[in-house]
Amino acid sequence: MRSSHRSSLAVSLLLCTVAVFPEISAAAADGASGVDVASRASVLVERLNEDATVAARQYETARREAERQRSIARRDEKLLVRERTLITALRKDLGRIARAQYRMSGGVSYTSQTLLLDSARELMQGHDALPRLDLAVANAVARSRRAETRLTGEQARALARWRVLQKRNGDLAARNRILQTKLELARGVLQRQADAAAAARTCRGAVHLGQPRRKIRHPWVVPVEAYRLSAAFGSGGSHWARGHTGQDFAVPIGTPVRAVGSGQVVRVTCGGAFGMEVVIRHPGGYCTQYAHLAAVTVDPGDRVAAGQWIAQSGTTGNSTGPHLHFEVRATPEFGSGIDPVPWLAARGVRV
Structure with a gap:
């Protein structure tokens, strides 16, 4: 039973290899030597390693940018709440001012005292303070409304950019998963070729790979970069x-x-x-x-x-x-x- 399971697993792995790596399969079908198949597997693993590294870097960059846009949208949302609270307070002041104009009495609320310009508060000392205060509060409401409109637009743009980046992140993550699957299959091919060479105690000669692109400036380095x-x-x-x-x-x-x-x-x-x-x-x-x-x-x-x-x-x-x-x-x-x-x-x- 166990040998049957191993046989099925080997057949499945072979079929996956044929489907994913036609260049290796074609080399084997054409009767290429073990050296050639091993060499192609080595080069393929190197290339897929580089592709997976680039894909992971792109995903991480897009993820950070998406988080930044999401933070901008949340910040603008908080600012919008503040502006809307301010508008509500100013409207209340307008109502108080209107009532005071009828009565020709009454004071100015603490909200007006803290939110209005100093020059506007100074104008209140005159006999026509209430009409002028009415105008000042109305101007403050208009400014706040403009700020609300601007923040609403910025929030919408940030959310739109965030949605685009989220979609891109999904695409990059899917690409990364495919690359990782291919890489695991290629590693399996490479290791099987290596096991066969080791069992036969026959070295197949140097495989010609590219070299690291970064220039090494130190006379001594660690033997592997990530470990x-x-x-x-x-x-x-x-x-x-x-x-x-x-x-x-x-x-x-x-x-x-x-x-x-x-x-x-x-x-x-x-x-x-x-x-x-x-x-x-x-x-x-x-x-x-x-x-x-x-x-x-x-x-x-x-x-x-x-x-x-x-x-x-x-x-x-x-x-x-x-x-x-x-x-x-x-x-x-x-x-x-x-x-x-x-x-x-x-x-x-x-x-």
Whole structure:
């Protein structure tokens, strides 16, 4: 029963891959080599990663702008309530003034005293104060009505912009969901190709990806840009005989892996406990290792710069889930590792 379920799941995943990624499916149907299919999957994951990042950034920008327009509309609503309260108070004063004109007596309300211009209050001292006050209050009502009209228009415009942005946000969110679905499928294709290569202990050669657009100004960088630290150096666990020999960075499959500093690639291997791995020797003799990869973008002997993409993360070898296993070694060989975190910190890189 379980094997039947797995078979159905595999068929469904294959059908989704065929429907979503015709370029990969066409390559497989044409009898393209595993290298070609893996290369296309690597490039596709890179492109979808970039598209998803852009879509997420656009959604966040539109969300913030929508919130700003909503805040403007709420502010104008409060100002409208204040203006309408003012108009109501002024109308009451007009009624009092009219009654006072008949009686030729009576005082002026506290609202009039606080809302009218000083010059208008001074005019009240004359024998014709009430008619002049009547005019002053009427002018204040007119000003308040103009303010009400202006605020009503501004509120309507803000609400209209908010509705447009809300619709755009919905479209961007839907696009993001589609991209994330495609990205997960592409990651699955990439990892299956990587698992096959690791099982055969055959490295398929460097995949040619684009390079980061941002210029790296520091001579040392963290090996991945967005991550969550998981197993630390020296920690215990059932997957290693003694203490953990590196620092793990939890990242999704296909995340670009960067050389932490300039150096030369001394080893690219597939299979074994580390799965796909790259080892780089840096000036001064220290070496860094990047393991459990899904794809490699360099060959032995290549010279690399700090921040250069050298691989894509995965979960090949003795791995419990997608992550980058990063080591700093005194030599290229296993067993000469030191704690990577203080080593990076000494070079100005905090993780």
